[in-house]
Amino acid sequence: MxxxxxxxxxxxxxxxxxxxxxxxxxxxxxxxxxxxxxxxxxxxxxxxxxxxxxxxxxxxxxxxxxxxxxxxxxxxxxxxxxxxxARATGEIDSIPSDATLVAVLSAIRDPGNLGAAIRVADAVGADAVVLAGECVDPASPKVIRASVGSVFHLPVLRAPELRESAAALKERGLALVAADVSGADELGRATEPALREPHAWVFGNEAWGLTDDELAVVEHVVRIPIPGQAESLNLATAAAVCMYASLFARS
Incomplete structure (x- = not known):
């Protein structure tokens, strides 16, 4: 054991x-x-x-x-x-056709980050979590512990790399919204209209974020405002900020 x-x-x-x-x-x-x-x-x-x-x-x-x-x-x-x-992890085609909020995690390697991000997606009522590319195993005890059981509450699906998965997400009417420091738009009131529509938040690897090729398939690139001295937010914190922005935009 x-x-x-x-x-x-x-x-x-x-x-x-x-x-x-x-x-x-x-x-x-x-x-x-x-x-x-x-x-x-x-x-x-x-x-x-x-x-x-x-x-x-x-x-x-x-x-x-x-x-x-x-x-x-x-x-x-x-x-x-x-x-x-262990059951076979569902594929991206298993996303419900009426999904309105999905979290896409690309090449996430840290089990604590992945588990915490799944917990956030569960907390805001997301329809699914998609693991794109080479992500850490969601059946890792560290992922399950960090999710505090949220892995059992919503579909956690496997998918090819983001560039290959984007079409399947868009076919379901989900716009892709990326959280990245390169974003022209700052998360806030200006981004609320996009967050009221069905969308998938895309989060990149902890170390290098999203590649230029990945950003090229995203409709909206949004940066999180950081007025203080911190250089950045970790993945799980960024996911919480962004996905709760979606929740508030719809309330």
Whole structure:
């Protein structure tokens, strides 16, 4: 089980690890068909009885384990661990035809950033998250932990590189809006009209952002105002600012 922290073990076994009460609770509630086993220590069972109750009601296997065994399985699970069967990640064609807000994450390599961005997309009610190009594995325990279970709430889809995916997004009536320091328009009132229409926010790699080729397929390039001395915002923070701007533009 501990080996499932690595991508190769997940690929060989066709399973992945979910750690911690919040993430396991959401897996049991929203992805019960994929849950193979739930492991709970005595203290965790007392602290989170709803997880055990809902798992048993769903007909899942719940195993009591000692603190030592739980720690051997995962060093950061707070006594609650689950193993899920890995399903094939959906493709970009699975985006609902009536989608109005999508987050597109291109070449994201940091699992904490990816998980946090998925959590933001879930919080604002996005219809899907699209992982374009070579992104970190969304079944990584670090991604799931950072998403706090949001990976189980909305579709997280795989796609080719952004240049190849743009047509599929536009076919669904989604305008592409990129967050990039090169943007001619500053996020604010001037960009609200575009954000009231169906659109997909596009966020680039943490280190180099979006390439010129990627920016070329985007209709709107928007920069986030930074009047202070900070050089930039990290990916997850930028995603939160931009996607909440979409939410506010529609309210």
């Amino acid at each position: 501990r080996a499932l922290a690595g991508r190769s073990a997940r690929k060989r076994s066709g399973t992945y690890l979910v750690e911690g009460p919040q993430a396991v609770r959401e897996a049991v509630r929203f992805a019960a068909a994929d849950v193979r086993d739930v492991y709970v220590t005595d203290d965790a069972r007392v602290a989170h009885p709803e997880i055990v109750d809902e798992a048993l009601e769903a007909g899942l296997f719940v195993h009591p384990v000692t603190d030592e065994v739980a720690h051997a399985m995962s060093g950061d699970a707070q006594g609650v661990i689950a193993v899920l069967t």
